[in-house]
Amino acid sequence: MAIADRGSHRSHNSDGKLWRLCPFWQSGTASSSTSSTQNLQTNNSQHSSQQNGGVGSNSRSSPNTVSSVARSFLPARRRLRLDPANNLYFPYEPGKQARSAVRIKNSGKSHVAFKFQTTAPKSCYMRPPGGILAPGESIIATVFKFVEHPENNEKPTEQKSKVKFKIMSLKVKEGTDYVPELFDEQKDHVTVERVLRVIFLDPERQTPALEKLKRQLADADAAIEARKKPPADTGLRVVGEGLVIDEWKERREKYLARQQVEAVDSV
Template structure:
């Protein structure tokens, strides 16, 4: 059977920064004329959060879900990530809602078709913007400004009145080379470094606070999702128990009805047996009465014969 679902992209790519979450958006394209239900699974559920992880895609339409990777606190992470995702899809009837999707819909029982699509994870690490690199850039820029200033002083057109001795020019150059970097440039560089460091430190602290808040929210969301899954599983189990109880009640009612019918048949048979027994006795009485009557008549005729004999 051809693929009923198209995934874009087929590989999850996360740009990783320390102490910062990263996310990736995935598009699901329903290529069929029927409604498709999907479910997203991962080998590392504590590391990723999928929103939403289940849903229904309309025919010939597109549905999106977002995968959020938790913030990484240390740089000791392998570049070749072994985490994997699995997207399952199956055909559902029209009118199916997201709340109606259960794990039993994606069980492969041999009757319905369940498509499995695997996705890999690719991590791209981004170099952090450290205050040291900012300081080095500022020092390099300051050195370049000093050199350009000295070169500009050398290249200025000088009047004849100003060019008296060459030693004065050399002394002025050495003053510029010695005094400018030490006094003005160093102080400006220190001020720039301090401002840059404070600018970089404040966003980092703010980012850390925001990441902690987001982590707490994500943990609560994960707990809510787990609770929702547990409640759904309990509902499905209760539904199964109710169906089994209804079947048991039906079988008990059928057995009681059969027993009642057997008792009735037994009573009717007993009544028929009694009736047959009474009919048999009556028949015996009817069969024996004419013989007795004949005997009595014969006896009376003999007595009468002897009485009338001379």
């Protein structure tokens, strides 16, 4: 037993001396075991990712994908507010050119260009056909349409029309001049606001829709007449280029004349 104890003690001491003489063996063994463990974990994670078909990587990008798909299904934000919102009302007068009106208001915070389109450009036209509205600005557009004679003696309320009007909008910068080509150059940013249907009204029957149409047409005519009037007189008279006679100049001339009289009297 003593011999065995001595042998074990010697082997233990020899192992300790060996580790102390060659410490890099221990560190090398530990590092190699650590690196092998890390490689094993990496391989396992890669293998599991491959088995799952890359679900882990797709899960991080899935919220963006879902949000983009959801945005594609959402309706476009309206820039214009129309009144009436869905129809254009015309008095039913066969063989005559009837008028309708729609109020267009920019309900956003940016300048917006608008444009009309119709399925019957030969028999319909609008004034103005397009323009640019500042934030909060509104305009009454007048629509003209030739009313054809009915078929089979249909009543005015039964008279139907396939003509439709489309109103489009485009966000523009302040100071932009309106040209119809804006909607072709930036067609990816154009929004279809509304598609308006044609509804005929009996001119001899007083209805809220007919009364409202008359008021809007009167407002449109008043706005056209206001634009035709010359600008209001501001009290300035332009006599020549760069020469403006006003009250201040007359006062100055009187003051200079008085100074000259006083100078003569003093001499």
